[in-house]
Amino acid sequence: MEDWQEILHNSVISCTDLQQHLQCDTSGIEEVITRYPMRINPYFLSLIRSPQDPLWKQAVPDLRELTDTICLPDPLAEEALSPVPLLVHKYPDRVLFLVSNQCAMYCRFCTRKRMVGTSRMQISEESLQKGYDYIRRHPDIREVLLSGGDPLLLSDEKIAGILKSLRAIPSVEVIRIGSRVPSTLPMRITEKLVAILKEFHPLYINTHFNHPNEITPEATEACRRLADAGIPLGSQTVLLRGVNDHIDTIRTLMRALLRIRVKPYYLFQADLTEGTNHFRTSTQAGISIMKGLYGHLSGMAVPTFALDAPGGKGKIPLTPQYILEQGENLTFANYLGELCTYPEAIDTF
Numbered sequence: 001m002e003d004w005q006e007i008l009h010n011s012v013i014s015c016t017d018l019q020q021h022l023q024c025d026t027s028g029i030e031e032v033i034t035r036y037p038m039r040i041n042p043y044f045l046s047l048i049r050s051p052q053d054p055l056w057k058q059a060v061p062d063l064r065e066l067t068d069t070i071c072l073p074d075p076l077a078e079e080a081l082s083p084v085p086l087l088v089h090k091y092p093d094r095v096l097f098l099v100s101n102q103c104a105m106y107c108r109f110c111t112r113k114r115m116v117g118t119s120r121m122q123i124s125e126e127s128l129q130k131g132y133d134y135i136r137r138h139p140d141i142r143e144v145l146l147s148g149g150d151p152l153l154l155s156d157e158k159i160a161g162i163l164k165s166l167r168a169i170p171s172v173e174v175i176r177i178g179s180r181v182p183s184t185l186p187m188r189i190t191e192k193l194v195a196i197l198k199e200f201h202p203l204y205i206n207t208h209f210n211h212p213n214e215i216t217p218e219a220t221e222a223c224r225r226l227a228d229a230g231i232p233l234g235s236q237t238v239l240l241r242g243v244n245d246h247i248d249t250i251r252t253l254m255r256a257l258l259r260i261r262v263k264p265y266y267l268f269q270a271d272l273t274e275g276t277n278h279f280r281t282s283t284q285a286g287i288s289i290m291k292g293l294y295g296h297l298s299g300m301a302v303p304t305f306a307l308d309a310p311g312g313k314g315k316i317p318l319t320p321q322y323i324l325e326q327g328e329n330l331t332f333a334n335y336l337g338e339l340c341t342y343p344e345a346i347d348t349f
């Protein structure tokens with residue numbers, strides 16, 4: 001077994017483990033984890049500093065997961081938008097291909113919590129082949145976004161096999177991997193894995209950091225290895241109540257991401273996923289946070305705040321309103337709230 005596999009093997013997965021390691025009240029938790037599995041690996045466990053801290057809330061099951069009556073099992077209609085199982089074709093030029101049902105930790109707020117880590121998500125050689133066939137038959141697909149679960153929890157051989165199959169399809173220009181491993185199990189980013197990944201450029205990785213406490217020396221090293229292999233790194237952060245819904249936390253996180261060579265890509269409004277309602281913030285809270293980023297921080301540290309529209313309607317950017325009036329003159333406020341005007345040019349077509 002490789003080191004990372006051994007670490008994973010020692011994860012907290014039962015109420016007994018939870019009681020032993022975090023000394024918390026586990027009444028009712030058994031029922032939660034029967035429905036939505038728990039996995040807190042020793043690395044992530046070591047980053048939890050106190051009960052109910054931002055990392056605890058992301059990892060430790062909560063009774064409210066079972067009493068949510070507002071949200072939906074599949075809010076993004078991914079199942080309806082799958083022409084073949086586990087491949088979501090929502091936008092014309094790119095697809096989302098689910099190739100793993102395992103993660104290094106099961107985030108309590110996961111959009112696919114209805115199936116990730118459970119038998120309801122069955123990845124097989126057959127589902128992979130069906131995906132490759134679909135992509136081959138649709139040459140408009142220029143980009144394949146590998147997700148899951150976490151694709152980087154597959155073995156090196158499986159990852160190499162998937163990348164090779166995709167690279168054998170000439171219309172696939174770009175491969176993007178979505179992985180939370182750099183923040184939840186950075187030791188998975190071995191030199192051997194990186195040597196495999198770099199054979200398949202142009203390859204991008206979007207990772208997922210939610211709190212400054214996740215930016216550790218180990219995470220820094222994982223991102224250094226990936227970036228040194230020429231893999232551009234982005235982060236998809238989820239705005240979560242009680243975890244990171246504060247301007248200082250988001251500013252600190254975005255700056256820290258740039259330092260470890262990760263470009264903030266999206267800040268997501270939490271999806272309407274059943275079992276996660278207690279994590280949702282108002283969209284206004286997110287827009288206010290964005291107002292505290294634009295202009296105040298390096299433009300490179302500013303992600304797009306986006307809401308993934310229910311029903312699979314796509315990602316909608318939510319931006320603070322800077323334009324106050326649009327006519328002969330454009331009137332707007334800058335990041336400090338100062339009013340400015342700009343005389344419109346006349347378009348003659």
Ligand SMILES: *Cc1c(COP(=O)(O)O)cnc(C)c1O
Pocket residue numbers: 088089090091094095096145315
């Ligand atoms: C989010 C998503 C993508 C990628 O969208 P980008 O805006 O390019 O990051 C692609 N397909 C599906 C189904 C998605 O949900």
Ligand code: SF4
Pocket residue numbers: 102103104105106107109110111112116148149150180
């Ligand atoms: S790593 Fe991603 S897919 Fe896995 S549980 Fe967390 S949010 Fe869900």
